[in-house]
Amino acid sequence: MKQIKLNGIWDLKARNVAENNYSVKKGSKFTMNIPGSVQDTLIEKHIVPDPYVEKNELETMFIGKSDWSISRKFNLEKTDSKYVLKLEKVDTIAVLYINGFEVKHFDNEHQIHFIDVTDYVKNGSNDIAFEFTASEKVAIERNRKLKYPIPCSRYKNDSPNRNLVRKTQCNAAWDWGLCLQTIGIYEDVVLYECENYVLQAFSVLPTLNNGVWTLKTEAFITAYKKCEVSVDLTVAGCSAGKKATLKKGENRVVFNCFVPEDSVEKWWPNGYGEQPLYKAELSVEDFKLSRMIGFRTIKVKNERTMGGKELTVCVNGVDVFCKGANWIPLDARPLRMTAKRFDEIMLSVKEANMNMLRVWGGGWYEKEEFYNACDKYGILLWHDLMFSCSTYPTDKWFLESVEKELKDQMHRLKSRTCIALWCGNNECLGALGWYEETISHLKRYLKDYKRLYTNWIDKIMKDEDPDRMYWPSSPCAGPGDYSDNWHSDGNGDMHFWTVWHERKDFEVYHSVKPRFCSEFGYQSFPSLSEVKSFASGRDLNLSSSVMEHHQRNDEGNQIITEMFMRYFRVPVGFENQLYLSQVQQAWAIETAVTFWRSLMPYCTGTLFWQLNDVWPVSSWSSIEYSGKWKALQYAAKRFYSTVSPVLYKEDGKLYFKVANDGKTEAKVSASLMLVNFNGQVVKSLKKKTVVQPLSCFEIKEFKLADLDCENTFVLANVNGLEMSLFLAKPKDSDIQKSGLKIKAVTKTESGFEVNLECNKPAFFVMLDAGSVKGRFEDNFFTLCGEKTVLFRANEKLTLTQFKKALKVYDLYSSSEEKV
Numbered sequence: 163m164k165q166i167k168l169n170g171i172w173d174l175k176a177r178n179v180a181e182n183n184y185s186v187k188k189g190s191k192f193t194m195n196i197p198g199s200v201q202d203t204l205i206e207k208h209i210v211p212d213p214y215v216e217k218n219e220l221e222t223m224f225i226g227k228s229d230w231s232i233s234r235k236f237n238l239e240k241t242d243s244k245y246v247l248k249l250e251k252v253d254t255i256a257v258l259y260i261n262g263f264e265v266k267h268f269d270n271e272h273q274i275h276f277i278d279v280t281d282y283v284k285n286g287s288n289d290i291a292f293e294f295t296a297s298e299k300v301a302i303e304r305n306r307k308l309k310y311p312i313p314c315s316r317y318k319n320d321s322p323n324r325n326l327v328r329k330t331q332c333n334a335a336w337d338w339g340l341c342l343q344t345i346g347i348y349e350d351v352v353l354y355e356c357e358n359y360v361l362q363a364f365s366v367l368p369t370l371n372n373g374v375w376t377l378k379t380e381a382f383i384t385a386y387k388k389c390e391v392s393v394d395l396t397v398a399g400c401s402a403g404k405k406a407t408l409k410k411g412e413n414r415v416v417f418n419c420f421v422p423e424d425s426v427e428k429w430w431p432n433g434y435g436e437q438p439l440y441k442a443e444l445s446v447e448d449f450k451l452s453r454m455i456g457f458r459t460i461k462v463k464n465e466r467t468m469g470g471k472e473l474t475v476c477v478n479g480v481d482v483f484c485k486g487a488n489w490i491p492l493d494a495r496p497l498r499m500t501a502k503r504f505d506e507i508m509l510s511v512k513e514a515n516m517n518m519l520r521v522w523g524g525g526w527y528e529k530e531e532f533y534n535a536c537d538k539y540g541i542l543l544w545h546d547l548m549f550s551c552s553t554y555p556t557d558k559w560f561l562e563s564v565e566k567e568l569k570d571q572m573h574r575l576k577s578r579t580c581i582a583l584w585c586g587n588n589e590c591l592g593a594l595g596w597y598e599e600t601i602s603h604l605k606r607y608l609k610d611y612k613r614l615y616t617n618w619i620d621k622i623m624k625d626e627d628p629d630r631m632y633w634p635s636s637p638c639a640g641p642g643d644y645s646d647n648w649h650s651d652g653n654g655d656m657h658f659w660t661v662w663h664e665r666k667d668f669e670v671y672h673s674v675k676p677r678f679c680s681e682f683g684y685q686s687f688p689s690l691s692e693v694k695s696f697a698s699g700r701d702l703n704l705s706s707s708v709m710e711h712h713q714r715n716d717e718g719n720q721i722i723t724e725m726f727m728r729y730f731r732v733p734v735g736f737e738n739q740l741y742l743s744q745v746q747q748a749w750a751i752e753t754a755v756t757f758w759r760s761l762m763p764y765c766t767g768t769l770f771w772q773l774n775d776v777w778p779v780s781s782w783s784s785i786e787y788s789g790k791w792k793a794l795q796y797a798a799k800r801f802y803s804t805v806s807p808v809l810y811k812e813d814g815k816l817y818f819k820v821a822n823d824g825k826t827e828a829k830v831s832a833s834l835m836l837v838n839f840n841g842q843v844v845k846s847l848k849k850k851t852v853v854q855p856l857s858c859f860e861i862k863e864f865k866l867a868d869l870d871c872e873n874t875f876v877l878a879n880v881n882g883l884e885m886s887l888f889l890a891k892p893k894d895s896d897i898q899k900s901g902l903k904i905k906a907v908t909k910t911e912s913g914f915e916v917n918l919e920c921n922k923p924a925f926f927v928m929l930d931a932g933s934v935k936g937r938f939e940d941n942f943f944t945l946c947g948e949k950t951v952l953f954r955a956n957e958k959l960t961l962t963q964f965k966k967a968l969k970v971y972d973l974y975s976s977s978e979e980k981v
């Protein structure tokens with residue numbers, strides 16, 4: 163077997179061009195790198211401006227509305243072998259030509275293709291070309307021909323009818339994303355010269371019985387004629403294999419490999435143990451593929467417990483509290499999705515004590531590098547299938563397209579150690595209640611919904627990955643239940659959006675007791691350095707048209723600024739407004755998570771919306787587009803600690819509890835202080851205790867009526883981890899000028915040490931290193947006295963440069979008028 167990579171420089175030509183303000187016309191020619199996208203190419207060549215800056219998105223949208231072709235030549239010493247072309251992430255509507263012959267049509271970005279091109283290639287020089295058609299045109303045309311409407315959710319500045327093309331749905335814009343209808347190919351283009359078959363993929367699924375791991379091994383092989391082969395697997399010093407007779411067409415060769423339990427170490431989610439990975443190599447004669455696997459068992463339980471139906475992820479027999487956030491694609495520009503960035507962001511996930519991400523259904527099946535990082539850092543995945551906020555067609559062509567997509571992706575992904583469950587879609591069940599058409603013809607749309615997800619996808623998933631949970635939709639009450647589970651907290655998973663979309667008080671998070679909350683979010687603005695990456699001068703104002711362009715939720719800015727008034731004193735100036743928005747976001751999510759963690763084991767998971775951003779924008783993310791942590795990510799590091807203080811007010815009482823989501827009991831020394839705003843301790847208590855796994859233990863409760871709420875706050879400490887809580891709204895609390903200052907900054911072996919000091923308690927203290935890459939070991943805390951915080955830089959810089967970038971914010975100074 164030989165591989166010929168057709169990556170590298172291709173010719174790019176504009177076939178039909180939508181109106182634009184640049185020199186791009188029908189017939190314009192450029193060169194382009196494959197893997198790559200037309201958008202990335204034109205941006206990098208400075209033909210069009212960067213869509214992430216100001217309102218340039220509007221200037222680049224014509225690219226996605228135009229038709230393009232890419233082509234190149236390659237040489238071949240043609241033999242008697244078979245020639246098979248592997249194509250993955252072809253985006254999206256395209257026709258492949260080889261030497262002028264039409265070879266194949268593409269219309270589903272999520273499929274993986276192995277195309278027999280033997281009859282098209284020749285000895286010597288060959289021409290290969292793809293003609294791309296704008297997916298928007300195809301979507302509009304498909305919509306025109308529909309027998310009845312297939313509605314989908316619409317967003318600011320979006321591309322219509324995105325649900326009629328199997329392409330990353332959020333390319334068409336979202337309520338946090340720009341419209342970048344990319345065109346291109348994002349994986350290697352590989353031509354295999356092979357004998358009579360191609361090994362497309364293989365999977366290894368471990369189960370543990372009586373001290374032995376059984377690895378169910380499947381090899382997916384396409385044969386071009388009947389032949390005998392030997393299929394062999396080696397992993398962790400063990401091997402197994404099978405002689406198989408392949409029939410012409412698709413083959414699945416299945417056998418088991420046995421590995422003694424004590425010859426390998428178990429893989430655990432982050433916080434529960436290590437993540438050892440072993441190389442599994444499968445060969446069909448000289449055709450070899452390998453992948454890294456971890457040994458673990460995984461089960462998602464959906465039993466009737468505690469008066470409803472749980473959704474509990476159980477790894478190696480241990481029930482896990484799933485803590486994390488929702489994942490959207492790493493970038494709107496495919497070329498920027500590098501292994502380094504996946505690794506860096508996953509390290510941020512791990513460092514914030516998260517153990518699960520939800521791969522949200524409006525994105526795509528991720529690149530290998532994403533799953534590599536999840537396996538490496540112990541990040542479990544709740545993995546949606548790629549359907550989101552929409553109804554979808556159920557005609558034969560669509561169902562067949564989805565069937566191939568799912569089979570291809572299951573073969574590729576099902577032996578990923580990190581994947582805990584598959585989920586049918588994001589909010590598509592809920593969406594039946596959103597549109598005029600679906601509301602007035604609910605029967606018809608529910609029938610279509612069941613046809614797609616229950617009678618079609620469900621069956622494919624049961625065939626392809628029978629041992630992994632297939633959860634019908636997020637949110638939903640469970641299999642066979644088509645009720646609207648959005649805000650119903652008794653069964654399965656819920657999405658709780660009342661606080662954000664309905665502008666309710668943060669305390670309203672306490673009004674529900676979720677079994678599993680897979681979405682709840684609160685927006686903030688990006689930090690000043692991030693804003694400066696897309697706005698400058700007069701645009702540094704919340705209601706400038708550039709800032710509004712970088713806010714895609716219609717009411718977003720109003721909701722954020724209204725909350726300033728509800729809880730805080732109005733911040734002075736743009737910079738403090740950005741800062742305070744991050745304070746309230748972190749506070750909102752902390753209010754939800756700490757309370758829901760106090761319900762363990764009734765509640766078994768909280769995944770906030772959302773971890774990341776595809777471009778610099780005001781959104782619900784906890785990590786900015788650049789990778790910089792917002793206040794929320796720092797807060798998460800605390801509220802997602804295995805053993806953490808839980809402080810909340812409810813029914814006129816203040817509760818102090820300790821949560822432990824670890825796999826063993828925790829020895830705890832807990833203390834609580836009531837402190838006045840001058841910094842004097844009014845009351846204190848200390849307790850040593852033991853907290854059982856997956857539970858929350860009450861240390862003490864107080865009647866709020868007995869406390870001087872406007873003049874004191876609470877400071878809790880559990881095994882050295884501090885958290886605090888206001889007893890009254892901050893605007894009603896008698897906070898004093900803190901005198902917060904940076905006393906000294908020194909450069910050490912591990913980074914920069916920042917010594918902070920205040921003479922009165924300082925709240926929501928936020929250190930900010932501007933655009934310097936790296937993060938603080940601790941940040942966004944309450945400071946009483948002095949503290950030294952380490953900043954680990956991910957780039958080389960001098961002490962002077964660091965000092966210049968460094969700033970510190972706190973609550974009091976954010977509203978300090980300089981009049």
Ligand code: BMA
Nearest residue numbers: 337338551588589657681771
């Ligand atoms: C959710 C998601 C997304 C959306 C977010 C914010 O429910 O599933 O579709 O971006 O809310 O509105």
